[in-house]
């Protein structure tokens with residue numbers, strides 16, 4: 001564990017150049033002229049709302065700081081689901097964006113452009129793969145990897161036509177397209193969207209024996225094993241030590257592509273460039289997204305070596321915007337920031353600090369906090385929902401917001417804490433302080449004010465496919 005001294009030295013060393021950035025005051029340009037409530041009402045009137053947001057309106061942001069239209073300041077503990085690892089509106093990324101936007105934004109892949117090759121070279125050399133296939137959103141990256149695995153399965157593994165299977169994990173989240181939700185255990189994501197995509201089997205995350213069993217039984221048909229090295233949306237679920245290595249060994253043994261969805265866990269979030277680096281394993285296919293666009297543009301990418309990537313031929317897959325020059329310039333700057341500001345090391349050290357603080361809060365409220373877990377700045381606090389009831393993690397997040405900290409629950413009882421990796425030590429401490437204050441000062445009143453919950457979670461949450469209650473409140 002890093003000593004306090006070395007943590008401070010590390011932070012002041014790396015961040016000396018950025019101390020001129022002020023997070024205390026509203027950045028240039030005043031607050032929005034519309035009030036938060038007016039804007040929220042407008043959104044409910046005019047927009048299809050497929051999320052359940054915390055009622056705060058982002059108006060400006062810098063680093064880890066967010067301002068609402070009224071000029072109130074908050075600390076971001078979500079980072080747009082890890083898309084803003086580098087911090088909001090990072091000056092180097094903004095410079096790349098503006099300069100490129102004034103020169104060339106789109107060529108389509110019908111022609112060449114002078115930015116994509118630079119991005120492709122930077123990304124492949126940084127992660128040690130032969131080739132990259134660029135897309136835009138994370139879900140598109142996942143779709144691309146699945147298509148690639150199927151094509152490889154038929155061409156190289158000689159799986160009989162229409163029989164290719166992709167194995168994924170219970171509790172996974174890979175996006176919202178039909179292929180991605182076809183792997184989901186979350187009824188809200190799947191109900192009403194049937195039929196789901198065929199050619200798909202599920203296995204428990206972190207269970208090496210179950211994986212081997214499925215590979216043994218169906219290995220001849222299995223093209224790929226798609227998984228998150230740390231499950232994000234499921235509640236920052238970290239597999240047992242040795243699991244990633246076991247996945248690597250089993251995939252090699254049964255000639256199955258190991259496909260790591262590092263869209264959320266990658267790009268320094270977990271304290272390593274890739275979460276797979278924690279066990280020094282090299283997947284056959286890596287999917288990146290989110291922070292690849294520096295919180296500015298949707299940029300995703302699939303990395304693989306030639307023997308896999310070249311299974312897809314020209315004309316068989318693509319995207320109008322994938323590899324566009326504007327996204328490419330932004331992605332190069334985003335990667336440079338992660339490397340130059342040593343965000344992986346920073347994430348590892350600050351993550352330890354955050355968990356240390358959170359464990360202190362847990363010691364104060366052992367009945368309320370079931371577990372503090374995480375790697376780097378990819379963290380979650382799992383609450384004991386019975387002790388908390390009728391209050392939920394969402395209610396706690398509402399109070400955190402009142403205390404200046406923006407976090408989002410996942411499922412009923414988990415609060416994810418994933419601030420930008422550029423967060424300062426002081427801002428980091430605000431997270432645990434706010435949680436401590438909510439549990440100590442607000443909870444009793446919240447319990448009194450909230451009517452008892454009459455919903456049975458068991459009935460609501462049992463997975464349609466396996467009947468298990470993965471997201472049961474604990």
Ligand SMILES: Cc1ncc(COP(=O)(O)O)c(C=O)c1O
Nearest residue numbers: 137138139173174175232263264
């Ligand atoms: C692991 C993982 N894969 C894929 C996605 C989908 O990315 P996007 O929302 O950019 O389509 C997400 C989004 O949260 C994710 O966490």
